[in-house]
Amino acid sequence: MTSTADIGLGTAELTKIFTTATRIKVCDEKFRSLILTGQVSAQYYSPRGQEIVSASMGAALRESDYMVTTYRGLHDQLAKGVPLRELWAEFFGRATGTCKGKGGPMHITHPASGLMVTTGIVGSGLPIANGLALASQLQGTDRVTVVNFGDGATNIGAFHEACNLAALWKLPVVFLCHNNRYAEHTSFEDGTSVDRVADRAAAYKMRGVRVDGNDPVAMHTAAREAVARARAGEGPTLLEAMTFRFFGHQMSDQNEYMKPGELESERANDPVLRxxxxxxxxxxxTEPEIEAIEAQAKSDVKDAFEFAEASPLPELSELLTDVYEEV
Ligand SMILES: Cc1ncc(C[n+]2csc(CCOP(=O)(O)OP(=O)(O)O)c2C)c(N)n1
Ligand SMILES: [Mg+2]
Incomplete structure (x- = not known):
């Protein structure tokens, strides 16, 4: 980690980032263990290894700011403040969930905390974020929208269209690319014409920044700057956060396509433990203060799991509620 003294990050901010990162890690560990032991059947994309990116961005945002994320979104959802109980209940498809059990893990939406949408369509979040940012701009608010997506998504047409419009209209948006070096099973080098995602910003006359997303001080500093610029009407930033995913694209993926030793060396350098x-x-x-944060995360996750498990499934009569607009 970069020295905290040089950057002027205070104890409160660092504690917040660490607390969120720990929560994400514990939540992910519990959810994976439930799937692997057959207690839960769910489509799940682990963000383990990418915690610091989201926790650092979350600490740079206001509750009223908007966020859009993807199927690999647990880290972003928790960092934006989606309540644990409702999040877990939605993961379990229960009526008490963020979407009353109709969205599931791939479609978490919780406007009260600013988590506006989770989408499973690669690249689709960027134009949605532009729409949210345009609304804020037209309404004259200083709300910022952050959209999270992967490195693979930067090769999709929607990414390029969204970059162009956001730069042209100076939208208050931050494009946060979690570059974990792999798309589904394709390495960044095998699918991308440039060496750095951030370099693509220049094509749109946009600010592009690459940062070590696993360094909380560097990541938080870059996030704060991008958010402040968007809030001040200075336009969008393409922020490329370098990171790595520890557990395959989804649960059955054995990572055979990775370079020999790559996964092991990244896991040995776990950003949360670092x-x-x-x-x-x-x-x-202090060690006891950290242990208290870890114990609290475990107890919060246990509480959310028990809440979700005890919650009812949605009633059949609710099937069409909130699905179609009444006109
Ligand atoms: C438009 C579209 N194409 C393909 C897929 C299948 N798909 C799901 S995730 C994924 C990989 C995306 O990689 P990246 O953007 O790097 O995100 P990561 O999974 O690494 O977080 C692919 C190809 C999809 N969901 N949507
Ligand atoms: Mg990726």
Whole structure:
């Protein structure tokens, strides 16, 4: 981790980022164990390894800001403040979930916390984010929209269309690319014509920044800057956060397409554990304070799991409610 003293990040901000990252990690570990032991059947895309990107961005946002994310979205949803109980209930398809059990893990939506939509269509979040940002601009608010997507999504037409319009109209949007070096099973190099996603911004006269997304100080600093510029009407940023995913594209993926040793060396350099060690070493938090944060995360996740499990499934009579607009 970059030295916190150089950047001027305070204990409160660092604690917030670490607390969120820990929550994401614990939530992911529990959910994966439920799937692997056959207790839950769900389509799940683990964000393990990418926690710091989302936690650092989340700490740069206001509750009233908007966020859009993808199927690999648990980290973003928690970082934006979606309540754990409702999130878990939606993952379980229960009536108490964020979408009353009709969305499931791939479609988490919780406007009260600004998490406007989760989509499984690669690249589709960017034009949606532009629409949200345009609405904020027309309404004269200073709300910012952040859209999360992967490196693979930057090869989709919608990415390029959205970059063009956002730059042209100076929309208050941040395009946050989680570059985890792989799309479904294709490496970044095998599917992308440029070496850096951030370089693509120049084609649209947009600001492009690449950052080590696993370094909380660097990531939070870059996120704060991009958000501040968007809020001040200075236009969009394409922020490329370098990171890595630890558990395959989805649960049955064995990562055979990765380079030999790549996964092992990344796991050995776990960004959440590195952050933990740095906080102690730089005397930001003590070991007992960190253990208390970890214990709280475990107890919150247990509570949310029990809430979801005890919640009812949606009634059949609810099948069409909130699905079609009444005219
Ligand atoms: C338009 C579209 N094409 C293909 C797919 C199938 N698909 C789902 S995820 C994915 C890989 C996307 O990779 P990336 O954007 O890097 O995100 P990551 O999964 O690494 O977070 C693909 C090809 C899809 N869902 N939507
Ligand atoms: Mg990817």
């Amino acid at each position: 952050f933990r060690a740095a906080l102690i070493e730089q005397r930001v938090l």
